[in-house]
Amino acid sequence: MSRWLFLFLIVAVVEIYAFQAFRTITKVKSYQFIYVILNVVAIIYIINGFFHFDRSVGQTKQSLLTIGLLLLMFVPKLLITFVMIFEDIYRVFSGTITRFLGDRDYGSFLPERRKFVSQIAYGLAAIPFVSFLYGMTYGKYNFKVIKQTLTFDDLPESFDGFTLAQISDIHSGSFDNPDKIKYAVDLINKQKFDLLLFTGDIVNTDATEMHPWIDTFRELKNPTFGKYSILGNHDYGTYKNWPSDKALEDNFEAVKDLHRQIDFKLLLNENVKIQKDNQEIALVGVENWGRHFGEKGDINKASENLNKEDFKILMSHDPSHWEYVVKNHEKHFHLTLSGHTHGFQFGIEIPGIVKWSPVQYVYKQWAGLYENLGKYVYVNRGFGFHAYPGRVGIWPEITIIELKKGKKVA
Template structure:
């Protein structure tokens, strides 16, 4: 109960500071009154939506809108609060100084100096940046697909696989989609790459198998390339983030989710491996169930390696990149390349390709977007195809990865 009291007090404090910023800039009622009405309406809607959240359903369209609206309005107001709180510290300090020096303003009759208009203007200008960015992310960014190409060099790559191309997608989260044309555009982009193999590293839904039903025909249009289409499960595919009426219903949903992969012509690998043959040579593709340092640990590396030898060139599909960090990169057996997703790059960050990338998620995951290497072993973390929780993407765009395997040493 005390936690909720603090939370409500904090929200009211943020709202108060935001209102003061507007009031300092203008006293026009035709601006102030609509602002108050809209702010109150959003607060009421968010509170109502949270009270209506159904643990047996999980994330749905309303929860996506609610969380997006909460970020869109609260984050800019929080920035305004930081500016005005800083000004209040200054005002208190100046009030103390003037009071002790006997220079207290008789004009205002107040211990504190008046708020300065330019500080509120700067605060609102700074708040406009996240507001416009989040708005862009919710309207354009979430479907702003980027094809990212990456060559990776291996001295022991079989000769006939030199130049092999892999299209890698991850984190579809079909339950969040709301624009068939944009999804079809992304599928067309996948097909345009004409890769030798297509690999999908998990989270086909948010929770329920039925979320994918409207999109089966669309994803089935992904062409079957030379070496086929393979997939694995992600943490959301196990249905563990909702309350189920019975264990049977949870299991039935899990079985239906696994069958979705068959329906879109992907071969789902469950702690197993397949050999990709190219004439006289072959490489091993290992598909693991989800293994996350802070999530479900169903992946079994030993089981997925059955029948393989140390000399086999091995590619792992494992949804969570923490699996590479904690089990794969220093394993006694060499696993050449691991493909992961899961982080989404938090769907929020700053990225200048080839120069700079930052996201708050990097403080949780050491490998969170792009290519990483340790002792000649690589992991590539896809930024995700879909979106979850926040219905948008800012700075970290949805990704279709095209990897090219090259024979030789990395020239970097």
């Protein structure tokens, strides 16, 4: 109860400050009335969405919209509140000086709010508002192709120039635009690659979420060396309440079968050898391993017939697996491909200048390429979206990685 009271107080303070700023900007009563009505309607919709969320159904288009609307409303108002609080600090300080050191009576202890401060507050708030709105309408389908070249001195010569494509975190239950998904699949098919890899989370929870999209993803071209995939934390179906354990297990089996239906070979704690010109590399796929989402992945089982000297590419959905297990594993996994974080679907990335997202305070490796003693992990930013129905600054990604043989340039 105390938690809900605390939350109510925060929302109340934010709403009061936001309205005070709006009222300072315009004295027109009709505008103020419209502002209040629109905000009341939005708040009622958000509250209704949260209180009627059904765990037996899981995430729906309505729950996605609820979270999106919450961020669209609350984050800009939170920024307004910070500006207004700083103005209040100034007003209290100014009023104190005036009352006790001034030469004349100013009447009210606190000076009136200044219009230009409220205008600045709303101007700053427009930045996250427009960003979240763009992310919900265009950003979530703003697919980017990111290319990397990695050099290894022990890469078999036949694989010099070998190229693989990675997608991750499809989250098909969130899609709402068939044309955009078709565009993304076509964009993947335009790339040149020898191997196509998918690193988990084909659905949000329920296998049926993928059914409308199977024909589209079946159009992904089958490169020379095939298409392989693994499971992510959402693929186990634990994000909703099922009527029975059997229903949960049936859904899990159906999720695994989705990979077959879109022509991917699902690797479940196992490995395959990719052979080219009498040489080979090992592709290792583990089930999900995550400190907060279960540790079903068994890297020892998945690599039990491999040696340290074998060149290995590991698919592991959660990058924390690399941080806590893989990078120091005795069998030396050359390249690990992960996803999971989505880059929080929110952040700022300007190559060579800034790379920031709130998710970096949870995951040490959260987007892009990381290295430790000649071993790499690449964290794909995700193909789809989840929870917040959009993307701001962290765009959906198609990764193309070329393997080269030779000494790394320092």
